Structures are given as structure tokens and as C-alpha cells.
Amino acid sequence: MTVTLADVAARAQVSPATVSRVLNGNYPVAAATRERVLRAVDDLDYVLNGPASALAAATSDLVGILVNDIADPFFGIMAAAVQSEIVGPGGRAGGERLAVVCNTGGSPERELTYLTLLQRQRAAAVVLTGGAIEDTAHAAAIAAKLRRLAEAGTRVVLCGRPPVPDADAVALAFDNRGGGRALTDHLLDLGHRRIGYIAGPEERTTTRHRLEGHRAALAARGVPDDAAWTVHGPYDRRSGYEATVELLRREPTLTAVVGANDTVALGACAALREAGLSIPGDVSVAGFDDLPFSVDAVPALTTVRLPLTEAGARAGRIAMGREAAPAGGMAVVQGELMVRGSTGVPRPGADG
Amino acid sequence: MTVTLADVAARAQVSPATVSRVLNGNYPVAAATRERVLRAVDDLDYVLNGPASALAAATSDLVGILVNDIADPFFGIMAAAVQSEIVGPGGRAGGERLAVVCNTGGSPERELTYLTLLQRQRAAAVVLTGGAIEDTAHAAAIAAKLRRLAEAGTRVVLCGRPPVPDADAVALAFDNRGGGRALTDHLLDLGHRRIGYIAGPEERTTTRHRLEGHRAALAARGVPDDAAWTVHGPYDRRSGYEATVELLRREPTLTAVVGANDTVALGACAALREAGLSIPGDVSVAGFDDLPFSVDAVPALTTVRLPLTEAGARAGRIAMGREAAPAGGMAVVQGELMVRGSTGVPRPGADG
DNA sequence: CTCGACGTAGCAAGCGCTTTCTACCCGGGA
DNA sequence: TCCCGGGTAGAAAGCGCTTGCTACGTCGAG
CATH class of the missing domain: 3.40.50.2300 (Response regulator)
Structure with missing residues (x-):
């Protein structure tokens, strides 16, 4: 029914191992062989089975971006920036990572649920954007979850959110x-x-x-x-x-x-x-x-x-390991006062 | 290192099969056993391995939402609505689906890439929002990809996008x-x-x-x-x-x-x-x-x-199979003229 | 001419879970 | 008393892929 690695291998007259190596490009394969495999992939319209691959390799190419409200451009802009930096290891086609944004709606439970779901998927990285909720119990739960994620090899980056004590997470906090x-x-x-x-x-x-x-x-x-x-x-x-x-x-x-x-x-x-x-x-x-x-x-x-764009992009790069984390695991991002028409001196005599 | 199903089984003194059944809740398990298992899960802080599960069951709980520009509230609002309807089969905790939004940035290649990535993950459903690109080659590629997704059991819904001929996709098009x-x-x-x-x-x-x-x-x-x-x-x-x-x-x-x-x-x-x-x-x-x-x-x-909200929510329900697709696989969603202050009669004499 | 190194490819053992099929236990009817 | 069926639990066979290790040539050096 669906095409598998073995089918490709059969058509290219090589072993499944070779096909896998061609696709992952992390092992020497003779040019002629590689080409034969690639042609077979094309002919058969083969699409790698993500779950199987993730299972065998014990890693996945999922990167999660958590936002409080996806309908709010504040988050949309940051998410877009983060995502623009989430690209694959480069090289081979299909080597992309799947950057996904998860909308918590500002709900603590949803936030935790998404983190668990991402953990379940063995996500490669997770970026949490926007303010955190200050409820003690929730904060502790989040911290524990982040710790566990980090332990499992998921890179955790906070963007526009204060550092989480004891969690192995890089923080880019807004001032x-x-x-x-x-x-x-x-x-x-x-x-x-x-x-x-x-x-x-x-x-x-x-x-x-x-x-x-x-x-x-x-x-x-x-x-x-x-x-x-x-x-x-x-x-x-x-x-x-x-x-x-x-x-x-x-x-x-x-x-x-x-x-x-x-x-x-x-x-x-x-x-x-x-x-x-x-x-x-x-x-x-x-x-x-x-x-x-x-x-x-x-x-x-x-x-x-x-x-927002700069901070998001930086968070994305850090999440991909393409930029070193700031010293101390956190950096403060400054804002800039923009004085425009909506503020002026108060009406004379209005104050006293 | 990481806790597996087998660890839970050992601790609960049951077989892995039983743990799996408790977690999926689709097979009779005696109440006492179930409780024992649940306690073990809790004690061990067990998190299901998504890829392994998806591989064995040949389905995943991923639902993709494609948007052209995540920083644009037009898409943010629709995505939030779609996502609000993407919930799990209900019942057990952790039965949630992972609704993820993918930002194509309006690029045909990215759109195709994301579709492939979702196909690779064996997504349960895919919702494409917003206008389509009219390039013939690209449209054909998308149509082929959607067909293939549908064949693999992924439900495809178009929201605010015209129907795709020959693709087994439900369309909710804006007028x-x-x-x-x-x-x-x-x-x-x-x-x-x-x-x-x-x-x-x-x-x-x-x-x-x-x-x-x-x-x-x-x-x-x-x-x-x-x-x-x-x-x-x-x-x-x-x-x-x-x-x-x-x-x-x-x-x-x-x-x-x-x-x-x-x-x-x-x-x-x-x-x-x-x-x-x-x-x-x-x-x-x-x-x-x-x-x-x-x-x-x-x-x-x-x-x-x-x-946007209503259409998105409906698309979400259809994607989850909780609402029947409209007759003919497509429905036209009407807009409503809102007359406000920015339009008025032209200055007298300005026309002639 | 022989041997070791190097460059490629294959074998096979899992990764952690689901699910079919089988086995078991128990109660009730014959 | 024996047998059968319903209700539960286990054994085991994969799901499709990755990767450590082995095997096979081939080539250059001794």
C-alpha cells in the first residue's frame, strides 16, 4: 500500500541501510549508488515515515513554538521570526524541520498539555514566547516539565519571558x-x-x-x-x-x-x-x-x-544551536520609547 | 534512562499490553488493574513515546493548520478557531491532539514542504487556510499532494480557499x-x-x-x-x-x-x-x-x-470528523457589508 | 606478491509501542 | 460433575527505520 524504505531499496537494488544513509547523508555512499537511490525515491514518490524514523533515531525534527494568543500580532510576529530561523541541517531536500506553533490561549493547562505533547513527540526544541503565569503551582509544574524536556535533549528557549529557575532553559527577556x-x-x-x-x-x-x-x-x-x-x-x-x-x-x-x-x-x-x-x-x-x-x-x-522580530529570530537560532546562548543563560532585550502624536502636554490648568 | 511502557508494566505487575490498553482505553481492563497501572504511570512520570505509538498504530495525533502569514490576524483568528475545535477523542487525560500551525509565508515551496512534512508525520488532518496560488504547476503539485494525503487517511479541509479539483478535500470558500x-x-x-x-x-x-x-x-x-x-x-x-x-x-x-x-x-x-x-x-x-x-x-x-471564527471552527470540526462535510464537498461562506464612517458621498461637483 | 588500510555496502538488532491471537479463570447451565 | 462462554490478561509478532558491526573489494606500500 504505502511505499516503504524497503521498496525503494528493492528498486534501487541496494539494501535498506544504504537508502537510509543516502537520505540522511551522514555516511559515505558512492555517487553512482546515491543517484540510483535518489531516482528510485523519485520514481516511487517515497515519503519517509516520520514516526518510524524518529523512533529508530530517538530524535525528531519537530520544533514547538508556544504562544499565548495566535490572533494577536504580538505573538504572530515573534512566531514568524522564530520559525524563519528553524531550518533543517541543510543539504538534502526534505531535511527540513517542522516548526509548529501551538496556541495556549493563555491557559495554564493548555500550556502544560502542549508541553507534554511536544515531549511525547520528542521535539528537538521548544520556544516559549510571551509572559508567564505567576501562579506558584503552575510555575513549578512548568519548571519541572522544562527540566524534563531538557533532560530528554530538547532545547528550551524562552522568548520575551523571564528565566525559569533551575530549568535548563535559555531566556531572552524583554525589559x-x-x-x-x-x-x-x-x-x-x-x-x-x-x-x-x-x-x-x-x-x-x-x-x-x-x-x-x-x-x-x-x-x-x-x-x-x-x-x-x-x-x-x-x-x-x-x-x-x-x-x-x-x-x-x-x-x-x-x-x-x-x-x-x-x-x-x-x-x-x-x-x-x-x-x-x-x-x-x-x-x-x-x-x-x-x-x-x-x-x-x-x-x-x-x-x-x-x-519582536529580532528577539524571535535570535531565539530561533539559539533553539537550533546556531547561536551560542548568552552568558548566564539569559539576556535582557531593551525596548525603545517611541514618542508620537498621542501624547502631549496636559491642557493648561488641568493640573495643579 | 527514559521511562518506557515496559517500566510501567513492571511496576504495575502487568504486561506491557495491559498498560497500553489502559492508556488507550479501547479494551476492557478490570478497574483494579487499571488503577494500579495509572498509579504506576504517575509514580514514574511516564510520558508515552509519540513516534513509537504512531508507528505501531499507523496513525498520529498531529493536525496541521497551514497559514500564509501568521503575523496577520486574518490568519491568526482562523487558526485559533480551527484549533479550538481540535480536541482529543475525549476521555482519558493526554488524549489530546497536537494542533499545530505552519506558516508558509505565502511561499509555494514552503507550502509544499509543510505538506510533505505533515505527510511524513502521518498527520490525522490538515487544514489549509487563505487564498491559493494560481500558478498551474504549483496548483497541480498541491492537488497531487492533497490527493496523496487523503489516500493515506489524512483528512483535508480547505478554509477560505477555493476547492481543489480531483482532490478529496472539503472546501469552505469565502464569497x-x-x-x-x-x-x-x-x-x-x-x-x-x-x-x-x-x-x-x-x-x-x-x-x-x-x-x-x-x-x-x-x-x-x-x-x-x-x-x-x-x-x-x-x-x-x-x-x-x-x-x-x-x-x-x-x-x-x-x-x-x-x-x-x-x-x-x-x-x-x-x-x-x-x-x-x-x-x-x-x-x-x-x-x-x-x-x-x-x-x-x-x-x-x-x-x-x-x-473567520465561525468558518475556522467549522473547518476544525469537519477535520475532526465531528461535523459532516457540506453537500458536494464544498460550501460558500458569505461576507457581510459593514458600512461605517470611512465612506460617504463624493464631494459635490467632484464627479461629472 | 602480500598485507593492511580505506572506502562501501549489507546484516541484523533493536527503537517503544499496538494488536491479534491465545490462555486462563470463573460462574452457571446441563 | 462437566462444559461452555464471557471477561481479562499475556505472548509475540510486527510497524518502518537507524546504525554498529561485519564483510568485501581495491589500491598503495613494503
Whole structure:
């Protein structure tokens, strides 16, 4: 029914071993023989049996990329970058690796499930992107799983995610704290003193770090931080919209709103506009990430640019062993403040 | 070193066969025995060897989702929907399927490569999303590959992609032609007569169908269609921007611009604004897809809403055999015209 | 002319699991 | 009491591939 290695061997009049060696190219095979085999492969339209191969060789060519939300360009961009570097050992056709992205939807269970599935497939490498969940039990479970993966020879790389203690994983962490700090410093420099903050989900490292940066900036200037000016919610447009409505209700005199990311900030803009407030005339708005659409917002969004493509590509190379891991197993990737039209000085007299 | 089925069997004092049966749950095992086995699995932290299992059973739990551009929410949303329906046979923990998304980047070779890789892994199902490439040779290669996959028992579903002749694949096609037609009809109704069209890449079915809809609308009203008013480019923001600059150069009196998708339309908006033109006062703009950010554009974008989530979910269910394929192996999914602020009547006197 | 080294190819033993077929045990009907 | 059938568990034969080791020439050096 299906063509096997043995069929190819028979047609090429060689042993299965020889065919295998031609296909894997890691053993000397005479040119004439190789050619005969290749022709037979072609004639028969032979496709290697992945599971059998993985079983015998005790390795597979699967590389997993875990993302929190595949519909979010933040992850899409990183995933694309990681994947662009995941190529085969080179040489022979079909020597490619299968880079697959797994969508956890931000769910701890799904994250663990995918990791197990990848472990089951004896994946060659795994790249985890985006913020981690801070629940102790879950973090421990993840750490244990990563350790086990590493033991089994799977290379583990974290991209845009803080290091995991005791897990043999390379980490490329974004400086979310520094970015958050720079953003709020910018707002403070402009003269804002009453700044609303729309944070992400409570239990995410990303959320916490960005918020800490914000608070550090306030604290450094001695600007009081009213707890009521911070609202948590998911990293989506709707959350930004609703949180802004709520912030405005609590404190109508806010002169600026910072979103945990660009998507949230866009939702905030929509809410402000609907409330009849102009941006940045009445209220300044800032985001985080600098996703492609942010520059097209009206006004263009002030934000912190994260080098998603560069970081993803680097993570991919490390996962493939084509680039050395940074010293200490981790590196911090800096963001860059992008000042654009959505932030400006507060309306004169609005502050006091 | 690694724990195997045999280790579990030894610890549970049963044969490997019994452990396998407990894990697969498709054979009667006494409750007491089952429990003993499960405990051993837990104690040993056993993880099934996927390749070995796939080899012996001649099936795997991999499901592939091919997308053209993972950084584009159009695909991200569909992929997330497909994946949400890809769950295991239910029951036992770990019975999940591995839904993986593969990013072809719009490249024919990569598309074929991924299909081969999935074939090699003996994937349970494959879902191809988005427009197909119209190159004859490539289309034939894809068709042959899909046929072979189907023969090997892999279920093939096309989502947002036209049917492939002679390939045993279920197709859920978007009515791109109808949507394009409705959009341009809307513009014509408003009184526009000089409409620029920013099309996608030439060789894509999506591009062609949407453009055909546009032209059909023009033809139906006897409105002349100047070839210079159509520009092709990739489905990205930059293309929309540059194409608009070019269109304006060729014909400064255009009163409307239609983008092949929302992203392109947003780029067009940026270009128009920079040219000092107001939307829709001077020029109306329309997109296609109705991605989440489109409603937040300023002004909100008139577009054709495609039920990406619904279509993706349905494709996922069909791929899992949980929903019957539509009659004839294909169904057309309709779009819905969303009229918003970016389109309006042309400036009085602008037409004649 | 002989011997060892080198370059190629084949043999065969698994890799870890699934599954068919067989074996066993037990209870109930004849 | 014996036999038969239903319910469980085990033995063993692969699934299709990789790879260590062996075997066979051939060629150059001694």
C-alpha cells in the first residue's frame, strides 16, 4: 500500500541501510549508488515515515513554538521570526524541520498539555514566547516539565519571558519594567500628574513588570499613585475600552492613560473619543509593543517598541544551536520609547 | 534512562499490553488493574513515546493548520478557531491532539514542504487556510499532494480557499467575489465613479476574486474601469500606502479607494491623510475582512465582514470528523457589508 | 606478491509501542 | 460433575527505520 524504505531499496537494488544513509547523508555512499537511490525515491514518490524514523533515531525534527494568543500580532510576529530561523541541517531536500506553533490561549493547562505533547513527540526544541503565569503551582509544574524536556535533549528557549529557575532553559527577556518606566517618565516630563493605567491580567509577569515600571517612575518623582487609577483586564481592545470608561468614571480629571499594550491603548482611544475627549488635547494615550498598526492610529500612538522580530529570530537560532546562548543563560532585550502624536502636554490648568 | 511502557508494566505487575490498553482505553481492563497501572504511570512520570505509538498504530495525533502569514490576524483568528475545535477523542487525560500551525509565508515551496512534512508525520488532518496560488504547476503539485494525503487517511479541509479539483478535500470558500461586488456597489450607490483599487498579489485566488467582484459591479452600471486605477501589491500596510501614493499620482481626482483587505486600506488612509485629503470628505476608503482593528480606525472602516471564527471552527470540526462535510464537498461562506464612517458621498461637483 | 588500510555496502538488532491471537479463570447451565 | 462462554490478561509478532558491526573489494606500500 504505502511505499516503504524497503521498496525503494528493492528498486534501487541496494539494501535498506544504504537508502537510509543516502537520505540522511551522514555516511559515505558512492555517487553512482546515491543517484540510483535518489531516482528510485523519485520514481516511487517515497515519503519517509516520520514516526518510524524518529523512533529508530530517538530524535525528531519537530520544533514547538508556544504562544499565548495566535490572533494577536504580538505573538504572530515573534512566531514568524522564530520559525524563519528553524531550518533543517541543510543539504538534502526534505531535511527540513517542522516548526509548529501551538496556541495556549493563555491557559495554564493548555500550556502544560502542549508541553507534554511536544515531549511525547520528542521535539528537538521548544520556544516559549510571551509572559508567564505567576501562579506558584503552575510555575513549578512548568519548571519541572522544562527540566524534563531538557533532560530528554530538547532545547528550551524562552522568548520575551523571564528565566525559569533551575530549568535548563535559555531566556531572552524583554525589559518590560524599564519600558514601563520610560513611558511614564515621558508622561511625567510632559507635566502629567494624574495618569490612569490599564494593566493586563493580574497573574502575568508581563503585566506586573510593566506596572512596576510605571509605579517606579511615579515614585521617583514623588507623584502619588492612587490605586483607583489602575484597572486590570485582558490584553485586548475591549478591555482597553471598558477600563477607560471605568477610569473616567472614577476620575474624570485624568490627563493621561497608559495601556498595558497597544491593543488596549487603541480601545482606550475609542472610549475617549466617544466621551468627546480629544487626544492628546484632553487626554494623552500611550501603549506598549509598537505593533504595526500603532503608527497608523490617529493620532499615531506613543509606545515602547519591542524588537519582536529580532528577539524571535535570535531565539530561533539559539533553539537550533546556531547561536551560542548568552552568558548566564539569559539576556535582557531593551525596548525603545517611541514618542508620537498621542501624547502631549496636559491642557493648561488641568493640573495643579 | 527514559521511562518506557515496559517500566510501567513492571511496576504495575502487568504486561506491557495491559498498560497500553489502559492508556488507550479501547479494551476492557478490570478497574483494579487499571488503577494500579495509572498509579504506576504517575509514580514514574511516564510520558508515552509519540513516534513509537504512531508507528505501531499507523496513525498520529498531529493536525496541521497551514497559514500564509501568521503575523496577520486574518490568519491568526482562523487558526485559533480551527484549533479550538481540535480536541482529543475525549476521555482519558493526554488524549489530546497536537494542533499545530505552519506558516508558509505565502511561499509555494514552503507550502509544499509543510505538506510533505505533515505527510511524513502521518498527520490525522490538515487544514489549509487563505487564498491559493494560481500558478498551474504549483496548483497541480498541491492537488497531487492533497490527493496523496487523503489516500493515506489524512483528512483535508480547505478554509477560505477555493476547492481543489480531483482532490478529496472539503472546501469552505469565502464569497470574495460577492463581497467585492457588494463593496463597490455601495460606493457606486453613494455616487462614486472614479474608484481606485489596491489589489493583492497577482497570483492569488483571493486577489482575483475580489477584483472580479469590483469589476463586475462597475460593469453592471456601465462605469468605465480604467486599468490604471488598479494597482497590485502584497497584503500589507505598506503596499496600501505606496499604492495610494501611486494612484493619486496617476489620477488625482479619484473619489474613492478600495483596499484588497483592511490592512491595505489602513495604509491607504495614512497616505491620503499625508496628502492632506480628508476621509471620507475628499476620498472614501473601504477594506475587506473586518479585522478587529478596523472598527477602531478613524474614521471607522467600511468593509466586508468575513466570519473567520465561525468558518475556522467549522473547518476544525469537519477535520475532526465531528461535523459532516457540506453537500458536494464544498460550501460558500458569505461576507457581510459593514458600512461605517470611512465612506460617504463624493464631494459635490467632484464627479461629472 | 602480500598485507593492511580505506572506502562501501549489507546484516541484523533493536527503537517503544499496538494488536491479534491465545490462555486462563470463573460462574452457571446441563 | 462437566462444559461452555464471557471477561481479562499475556505472548509475540510486527510497524518502518537507524546504525554498529561485519564483510568485501581495491589500491598503495613494503
